[in-house]
Amino acid sequence: MFDLIGTSVQIGLWQFLAILLLVFGLFLILAGIFTAYFGSGKSRTIGIALLVVGLVVGLLVGYLYSAGDFGASAHHLEDLVLGSFLVILAAVIGAVIAIGIFLVAIMKS
Numbered sequence: 001m002f003d004l005i006g007t008s009v010q011i012g013l014w015q016f017l018a019i020l021l022l023v024f025g026l027f028l029i030l031a032g033i034f035t036a037y038f039g040s041g042k043s044r045t046i047g048i049a050l051l052v053v054g055l056v057v058g059l060l061v062g063y064l065y066s067a068g069d070f071g072a073s074a075h076h077l078e079d080l081v082l083g084s085f086l087v088i089l090a091a092v093i094g095a096v097i098a099i100g101i102f103l104v105a106i107m108k109s
Contacts, residue, residue: 015080018061018064018065018080019080019083019084019087021057021058021061022058022061022062022080022081022084023084023087023088024054024057025054025055025056025057025058025061026054026058026084026088027054028050028051028053028054028057029050029051029054029055029058030054031047031050031054032047032048032049032050032051032052032053032054033047033051034047035047035050036048036050036051062077062081065077065080
């Protein structure tokens with residue numbers, strides 16, 4: 001199988017779990033920043049907690065992945081992070097196109 005930049009990749013269970021947890025951590029960080037900035041009172045506290053948990057999850061997965069605990073040998077963390085961002089980017093672009101087509105179809109009818 002080939003990824004978006006044309007290199008040969010084989011995704012196993014450990015790589016899948018690492019990508020899943022990295023994306024989970026990234027979105028917790030984004031949600032935490034948004035909530036902490038726009039929230040007030042309890043919402044701001046929850047946003048900071050989300051931000052901290054996202055950072056801990058991301059750093060822990062990055063450390064475990066590069067140390068080789070996700071699988072038999074040490075992996076290249078940079079390749080995993082780049083692949084994760086490319087997958088997220090491709091999903092967002094596809095979702096935006098689909099929503100755009102949906103909105104055009106609804107507005108034309």
